[in-house]
Amino acid sequence: MDFYCYAITAPGLWPFTAQEMESLGVPPVNLPTVSGSGFDIPADPGGLDFRADLAALYRLNLRLRTPGRILVRLGNFFYARTFDELRQSAARLAWERFIHPGQPVEIRATCHKSKLYHSGAVVERIGRAIEARLGQPSPEQKGAQRILARLVDDRLTVSIDSSGENLHKRGYRLETAKAPLRESLAAALLIACGWDGSAPLLDPFCGSGTIPIEAALLALNIAPGLNRRFAFMDWPNFDEAAWQAVQAEARAAQRTAAPPILASDRDEGAIRIALANAERAGVAEHIGFTRQALSAIQPPGQPGWVITNPPYGARVSANKDLRNLYAQLGNVLRAQCPGWGVGILSSDRALLGQTGLMLETSIRLLNGGLPVILARGRVE
Numbered sequence: 297m298d299f300y301c302y303a304i305t306a307p308g309l310w311p312f313t314a315q316e317m318e319s320l321g322v323p324p325v326n327l328p329t330v331s332g333s334g335f336d337i338p339a340d341p342g343g344l345d346f347r348a349d350l351a352a353l354y355r356l357n358l359r360l361r362t363p364g365r366i367l368v369r370l371g372n373f374f375y376a377r378t379f380d381e382l383r384q385s386a387a388r389l390a391w392e393r394f395i396h397p398g399q400p401v402e403i404r405a406t407c408h409k410s411k412l413y414h415s416g417a418v419v420e421r422i423g424r425a426i427e428a429r430l431g432q433p434s435p436e437q438k439g440a441q442r443i444l445a446r447l448v449d450d451r452l453t454v455s456i457d458s459s460g461e462n463l464h465k466r467g468y469r470l471e472t473a474k475a476p477l478r479e480s481l482a483a484a485l486l487i488a489c490g491w492d493g494s495a496p497l498l499d500p501f502c503g504s505g506t507i508p509i510e511a512a513l514l515a516l517n518i519a520p521g522l523n524r525r526f527a528f529m530d531w532p533n534f535d536e537a538a539w540q541a542v543q544a545e546a547r548a549a550q551r552t553a554a555p556p557i558l559a560s561d562r563d564e565g566a567i568r569i570a571l572a573n574a575e576r577a578g579v580a581e582h583i584g585f586t587r588q589a590l591s592a593i594q595p596p597g598q599p600g601w602v603i604t605n606p607p608y609g610a611r612v613s614a615n616k617d618l619r620n621l622y623a624q625l626g627n628v629l630r631a632q633c634p635g636w637g638v639g640i641l642s643s644d645r646a647l648l649g650q651t652g653l654m655l656e657t658s659i660r661l662l663n664g665g666l667p668v669i670l671a672r673g674r675v676e
Contacts, residue, residue, distance in 0.1 A: 299350075299353065299368045300345070300368070300372060301346050301348050301353065301368050302369065303324075303343055303360070304343045304363060304366070305341075305344065305364060307661060307662045308484075309481070310343065312362045312484045312487045313344055316361060316362060317344065317360070320355060320359060320360075324344035324345060325345050325347065344363075350528075353366065353458055354528065354538060355546075357459055358519045358526075358546055360463065361479075361480065361510070363463055364463055364464065365459035365462055366463070367455035367456065368394070368455060370391070371388075371454040372454075373453060374451065375452070376410075382412060382418065382425075383425050387424075389429070392429065392430060393532060393533045394456045394531045395430065395434060395456075395531075396430075397432040397434075400435050400440035401423075401426070401436065402436065402442045403442075403445065405444075405445040405447070407447045407448075410449060411450055412447055441530065442527070443457070460525060460526050461524070461525075463520075466520050466524065468523075468573050468576040471569040472504045472569065473503040473504040473563065476506065477641075481661065482506040482507045483513075483520075484661070485603055485639055486603060488670055489601055491514075491639075493511070493514050495598070495601060496596045497511045497557045497558070497603060498559075498604075498633070498636075499559045499603060499605075500606075501590075502559035502567075503561060503566050504566060507605065509570075509579060512554055512557055512579035513577065513579060515554035516552070517549050518550055518579070522546065557583045558586070559583055560592075563587075570585055590621075591628055594632070595636070599633075599635045600637070601639065602675075604639070606621065606622070606640065607621065608643045608668075622647045622651050623650045623651065626652040627652075636674070636675045637674055637675075638671075641661075641669070641670055642668060642671065643667065643669070648671045653673050653675065655672060655673040
């Protein structure tokens, strides 16, 4: 049986999630119209619709690197202009496939341009609908099985979360350095740059190691969700045999060798944290961590990619040190990495201009709520 599903993506990441889904044989439907370079789009959809059976749903949760979570639509776009209409429609949904009688739930509701505008009342009616369908009340509990209700123009969409914790939480990053990068964003940077795990990779501002760790996981084709639990594992319709098969498939697809992945930072504490995170991820032996200044980098002989998240700030015009740092980055790359690809995440075009590199800047993302640019190019 196929389910109508939705993969939630952070701003700017949907093209890379779509690329991942295609590679796993589950293409999105109703893709937004894309213009220009393929990433310069008029509006961000915030996610992707798709259809999947249980095995495909398990596979996407296990192996996708860039989305936030995956929802299953229980009811899509039915009208609810009164609370009685809402409760009656919600009671007809197949809650028994996803919730045990009496199981705690966390219901979240949003209302826009609708006669029913009180989100708390919507949450209450959905709770009553679940009780009517299953015969027992499901107590509200933070962190329990999440149910999302969205009411727009009097049309209600009800979804159940299949992921549990956000998918960027791989389980290895228990410590962070300054300005940590989400794992899903780090993976998206690699995919957006076209790094496929076959060429060397260098990150001279590695911080807590998220970019090189995600690079090692990608190069070795290690499923990012192998060491965590998912909400679907507690559903009444959970298929243990299908889940075991999906896990076995993922393990069989792993590779044993990775190209040189070099990560450095001038902060000794950051390197200590990065190494500990890499050990928890099981990829420490595939990454060369070094405490050193930018000027001391020594890339391998064959060309590869420099993909990095250097320091940046909101008031860069007053920060001469950052301007000098970016100028030094450009100089060091021209001297040490001629012909290499480069991907730099930064919040300011002026700083990127200080590198003196020819960079394409159409990809706009968010990092910790701050608008940023992924600038891509080649070191000439």
